[in-house]
Amino acid sequence: MPATLIQKERVDLANDRFVDLAVWELPAPLPGSTHPFKYRLALVVAGVCVLRYDNEAGKGDHKHLGGREAPYPFTDLKRLAQDFWDDVSRL
Numbered sequence: 731m732p733a734t735l736i737q738k739e740r741v742d743l744a745n746d747r748f749v750d751l752a753v754w755e756l757p758a759p760l761p762g763s764t765h766p767f768k769y770r771l772a773l774v775v776a777g778v779c780v781l782r783y784d785n786e787a788g789k790g791d792h793k794h795l796g797g798r799e800a801p802y803p804f805t806d807l808k809r810l811a812q813d814f815w816d817d818v819s820r821l
Contacts, residue, residue: 732757733768736807746776749818753807762790765804771814773821781821783814793817 733754741749754768763785773781782794783802791804795817804810 736767743818747774749773760785760787760790762786762788763804765806767804767807769807769810771810773818775821781814781817783810 733756735752735754737751737753739751741751743749750770750772752770756766756768759766760768767785769783769785771783772779779794780796783792784794785791785802785804791802792799793802802810802813
């Protein structure tokens with residue numbers, strides 16, 4: 731079974747600011763993750779990605795804030811979206 735695209739969306743927040751969301755359901759978890767989702771949620775300001783949540787194969791779930799990277803405790807897609815938008819609102 732191939733990956734199934736669940737969400738692909740760009741949300742313009744201002745002239746120089748947008749959010750790019752992409753979520754896929756996979757037939758099996760990526761190495762480093764315990765769930766069947768691949769995701770990338772990013773906030774881009776003036777052409778620079780200032781916040782990104784993703785789960786790269788082998789690295790597992792994590793988020794990038796500026797130049798820092800930190801583990802992200804994935805529980806479900808609803809919580810992922812809420813945590814991401816909470817961080818967006820603080821930036």
